Amino acid sequence: MDLGLTGKRAVVTGASRGIGLAVALGLAAEGADVALVARDRAALDAAAGRVGGLGVRALPVVADTSDDAAVRAMVDRVVAEWGGVDVLVNAAATPAGGPVPALADLTDDAMRAEFETKVLGYLRCARAVAPHMVAQGGGRIVNVSGLAARQSGSIAGSVRNVAVAALTKNLADELGPAGVGVTVVHPGLTVTERIPALFAARAEAQDTTPDEVAAAFGAATSIGRLPTAEEVADVVVFLCSPRSVAVTGDAVAAGGGARGAIHY
Structure with a gap:
């Protein structure tokens, strides 16, 4: 199946590593030009080199999505160089999977930090690209959230991911008539470059092995x-x-099938 992405102009945040980098590479493999956004210049340049090696245009842009001015400047640069934006993938977020604080230890500042990057960061990026997508007659926005939206175990993780899902539905309803589709993808724990260290730490804490x-x-x-x-x-x-096009405003789980849960 031809996905119809050849020549499309995509912006991917959190693109220097993990799922964001994998998305950038996947889009490039389908022929899309990719603007990669992250805070770490060295990692970003390395990622852009890999994307550009697939024969498409790769534009590395250093920006912090917690800064609205930086987000707007990033989108302005992409539009100035490429003439528009067809795809936005929001994947910039603080990593999950570490120790989860109990209620008594969860501070207001920690909750604000969760919202600042993932929820407000996604909102800022969508707000910046939406006028361009509407003006050109359509586009796609995909928000990478997480299965913590569907399960307890982390107050901050659940609340931030539920908020992203709510943001997604509101954006889809508002922008849909202009041809802009908006969806949210909920990964679970995913194999990235962080996994070996995470498994080693858990193994030590549980007196077991990383394989177990x-x-x-x-x-x-x-x-x-x-x-x-x-x-x-x-x-x-x-x-x-x-x-x-038939999928918008909805959440798609991509965690390998969480056992026992039924969502309809």
């Missing part, structure tokens, strides 16, 4: 293992394409 930690996480999924960043990116890339 991995097996326990895998047993909680229908596929028996954690999905890779590339497998999550495949879902995101499809939702970025014109082929996904």
